Amino acid sequence: MVKIRSYNGQVDRFGVEDLERRCEVGPAENVFLYTDTMGDPICRIRNSPVYNMLVAELNNEIVGVIQGTIKVVTLHKPPKNAAKVGYMLGLRVSPLHRRKRIGSKLVRHMEDWFISNEVDYAYMATEKDNEASVKLFVNKFGYVKFRNPTILIHPAASNPSSFRSPPGIEIMKLKVEQAEFLYRKVMSSMDFFPHDIDNILTNKLSLGTWVAYWRGESSTGEFGRDGKVPNSWAMMSVWDSGEIFKLRVGQATLNCFLYGKMSRLMRKGFSCFKAPSMPEFFEPFGLFFVYGIFREGPSSRKLVRTLCKFVHNLATASKDNYSSSCNKVVVTEIGCCDKLKLDIPHWKLLSCPEDLWCIKALKNDEDIEAFLEFTKNPQNRGLFVDPREV
Numbered sequence: 001m002v003k004i005r006s007y008n009g010q011v012d013r014f015g016v017e018d019l020e021r022r023c024e025v026g027p028a029e030n031v032f033l034y035t036d037t038m039g040d041p042i043c044r045i046r047n048s049p050v051y052n053m054l055v056a057e058l059n060n061e062i063v064g065v066i067q068g069t070i071k072v073v074t075l076h077k078p079p080k081n082a083a084k085v086g087y088m089l090g091l092r093v094s095p096l097h098r099r100k101r102i103g104s105k106l107v108r109h110m111e112d113w114f115i116s117n118e119v120d121y122a123y124m125a126t127e128k129d130n131e132a133s134v135k136l137f138v139n140k141f142g143y144v145k146f147r148n149p150t151i152l153i154h155p156a157a158s159n160p161s162s163f164r165s166p167p168g169i170e171i172m173k174l175k176v177e178q179a180e181f182l183y184r185k186v187m188s189s190m191d192f193f194p195h196d197i198d199n200i201l202t203n204k205l206s207l208g209t210w211v212a213y214w215r216g217e218s219s220t221g222e223f224g225r226d227g228k229v230p231n232s233w234a235m236m237s238v239w240d241s242g243e244i245f246k247l248r249v250g251q252a253t254l255n256c257f258l259y260g261k262m263s264r265l266m267r268k269g270f271s272c273f274k275a276p277s278m279p280e281f282f283e284p285f286g287l288f289f290v291y292g293i294f295r296e297g298p299s300s301r302k303l304v305r306t307l308c309k310f311v312h313n314l315a316t317a318s319k320d321n322y323s324s325s326c327n328k329v330v331v332t333e334i335g336c337c338d339k340l341k342l343d344i345p346h347w348k349l350l351s352c353p354e355d356l357w358c359i360k361a362l363k364n365d366e367d368i369e370a371f372l373e374f375t376k377n378p379q380n381r382g383l384f385v386d387p388r389e390v
């Protein structure tokens with residue numbers, strides 16, 4: 001009889017790591033993506049305000065796992081503009097025990113945990129061609145497909161070069177308070193904007209927030225003060241996921257530990273792994289996640305491109321605490337219709353044009369018609385992708 005219970009790091013760590021290794025995911029033949037959580041299987045959710053990991057146990061063996069996080073975000077779903085949301089991720093069932101309702105049990109228990117924490121909506125992300133996952137969530141659990149964000153990826157260069165802003169452009173690192181002020185001013189109306197943005201900005205994985213503007217339009221320390229910003233400006237922040245997990249592409253029929261967004265975008269790129277100019281994906285590599293990309297003003301497109309170059313250079317130049325390698329990719333995820341895509345350098349072959357997000361209302365008093373209306377037409381609104389969910 002399968003038992004679902006909370007993860008206990010002291011006794012379950014090896015069982016979960018072993019499950020992940022045995023968990024064959026992905027359609028790509030002979031090429032697999034491994035995630036090394038560096039001894040902490042719960043590392044991806046640890047930075048969220050409320051989190052939980054459940055395991056499915058059968059005869060003292062871990063045969064399934066799921067993770068979940070809870071937070072309050074902006075969500076333009078009348079009558080309110082805010083909601084408590086639960087994010088489900090990392091669902092895995094051992095290949096030997098599939099189609100025995102273990103995945104369903106894990107999802108059900110995670111939903112129950114969300115409900116006991118008064119969550120309004122549960123959501124999850126997957127590849128749109130992951131049939132098992134889409135059927136489980138959409139057909140069986142009634143999740144509704146509602147967003148198709150785009151994942152953009154760019155490998156960091158293998159050799160650092162000294163970065164120089166183009167003439168006339170200033171780049172400045174903001175203090176956390178300045179960044180928080182600007183985030184709340186210009187991004188708080190985006191769907192999924194986390195109300196605890198301060199927790200993200202002060203987290204040790206957040207390397208900083210940078211703005212770019214045209215020389216003479218602002219001065220250091222003044223930026224954003226009293227709500228004043230230059231006519232044209234751009235902003236982005238960087239999160240160093242490489243400090244908590246590493247990815248590596250492997251060959252041969254091995255199993256893998258393949259996590260969320262990276263798996264979805266890396267599979268897209270399998271076809272070009274043999275290209276000589278590709279970075280060393282067969283060695284462990286980290287990722288910089290760029291979040292909170294914003295631009296405003298008539299000449300801000302060039303500012304975004306300049307900030308992106310600056311971040312690529314930062315990724316190339318940074319060493320991590322675990323190895324001397326600076327092998328990295330720079331990743332971001334934005335709404336599918338976001339025009340920013342045009343100004344964010346990315347490798348098309350590695351990028352994933354359509355991630356699939358699905359959502360479900362958990363409260364009994366939900367007006368189902370209004371909910372379906374909300375899921376139908378949200379693409380024109382901005383979408384905030386939380387770096388803690390990479």
Ligand SMILES: CC(C)(COP(=O)(O)OP(=O)(O)OC[C@H]1O[C@@H](n2cnc3c(N)ncnc32)[C@H](O)[C@@H]1OP(=O)(O)O)[C@@H](O)C(=O)NCCC(=O)NCCS
Pocket residue numbers: 023024025090091092093094097098099100101102103104105124125126130131132133135136137139140
């Ligand atoms: C997706 C996954 C967790 C499903 O686990 P599972 O225990 O086999 O799922 P269940 O037995 O509870 O299946 C529930 C329903 O999901 C659907 N489903 C599950 N596996 C499926 C498959 N391979 N093909 C088509 N539908 C499938 C079916 O509708 C199924 O109901 P049914 O058996 O009555 O037809 C498992 O296949 C897995 O670990 N896959 C690799 C990791 C992954 O892709 N995770 C999802 C990331 S979001």
